[in-house]
Amino acid sequence: MTEEGARRAPLNRDRVLRAAVELADEVGLAGVSMRRLAQQLGVVPMALYKHVADKDALLDGMVDAVIGEFDPPDPALDWQDGVRQRVLSARRAVLRHPWARQAIESRTRRTPAVLAYMDSVTGTFRAGGFSVDLTHHVMHALGNRIWGFSPELFDEPRDPGAPPLPPEAQQAMAAEFAERYPHVLEIALAATQGDLSGVGRGCDEDFEFAFALDLLLDGAGRLHRRGWSSRAASAPPAV
């Protein structure tokens, strides 16, 4: 026990951010408060404000930390595999930090790290011969997917604490569902091989993500090869 001898190493922005990431990993984004983070660091809440401007800046920094975990681009790949690998690497990082998705969605400032990542992905398309025009629209079309996530659609986040429903209640729910939402039920049944007890767990998110990503990248490639330009397309991109 160093007791009092070696007093706590002085804080700095980096240690604050790392502690915030760690805290969020443990207790979720909602559990991260300036007060709680300060406590974790053995410091009074106001001490944090010497290192981050305010809570918003803290969140920005946390997102930057996640971006810092993305793999660097691999220059040996062509544009399609290049973007694919980059985005899937982003996905891995975001999945390591369950709060990251929500944090990224809530951010409204573009930090240098954010811009650098977007610039890098954009550059991959350009290096692949894409026009500025097409690159621009394709980046928009990818949207949040460049951060490695897409919204949960059917996944019910049924909290793990809830007790499993008794079979007859499941039956009743299924009946109600079948009447009101036949098409959603159909999909749920197909995705879970008929076992509705775990609806939501049935969707293979990784598959869905790659499916959508490749749908977009393939479509983009098709437009590129065809010499598509937004000037010629007041109509939607024709089939």
Next chain:
Amino acid sequence: MTEEGARRAPLNRDRVLRAAVELADEVGLAGVSMRRLAQQLGVVPMALYKHVADKDALLDGMVDAVIGEFDPPDPALDWQDGVRQRVLSARRAVLRHPWARQAIESRTRRTPAVLAYMDSVTGTFRAGGFSVDLTHHVMHALGNRIWGFSPELFDEPRDPGAPPLPPEAQQAMAAEFAERYPHVLEIALAATQGDLSGVGRGCDEDFEFAFALDLLLDGAGRLHRRGWSSRAASAPPAV
């Protein structure tokens, strides 16, 4: 002045939700608190809890109200135009309520209104002959886009209160940008016809939205015509 004679009409869930929507339209989602909403309704905060379970339920109800503004499906259209119109109608509703995007993203419960809308869109694909399998994956690929929005990508929400930068500062920023983020700059220049003073205003969000939507729908149609099935596709959907 009715003074005391005609006392305030009694609250009900609907009036509470409508007032919440109105309040959010005026002051944004962050400005909506139980206390402020109560004040708006001339009532004490705790009175609201007789009509909504808690703030989360209030948000759910507000989202449901927006969904209630979506146009009904038009059975005369084929699947592609059907989905297209439906989603664009959702977009119009969401754009009428600037807070709706954020509210929808934050929701985690699937209310009956949410399920009903998803069921309806799903049903349009099915009626168009799509397999359950393909419909499932395409719904995932659409993701948040079925709510009529995609994430802002390049749009800096530069708050309107900020004074316009002096020209030389703009120059300096552009120079810094050009060095660090050449590809993003390139796009910004193209999108704004060289007038960087309004970066962000340059993107035609409606065009971007339709572009991405049609890219996805066209891709989906191609897979459908080809009889695509996820069983046959352990590999990504081939070009």
Next chain:
DNA sequence: GACAGCAGGTGTACGGCGTACACCTCGATC
């Protein structure tokens, strides 16, 4: 060695938030 300056940490306080809980009020029902 004295001292100014300053980066980093502290303590207190304010105004906001969501909401638990006990209570009151008043019109409908028997």
Next chain:
DNA sequence: GATCGAGGTGTACGCCGTACACCTGCTGTC
């Protein structure tokens, strides 16, 4: 006329972010 329940009230608690004044101890300068 008593009862009851739906709707509204009042008070209180424990959180939150952060403004502001203050203290502490190291650094460089003379």
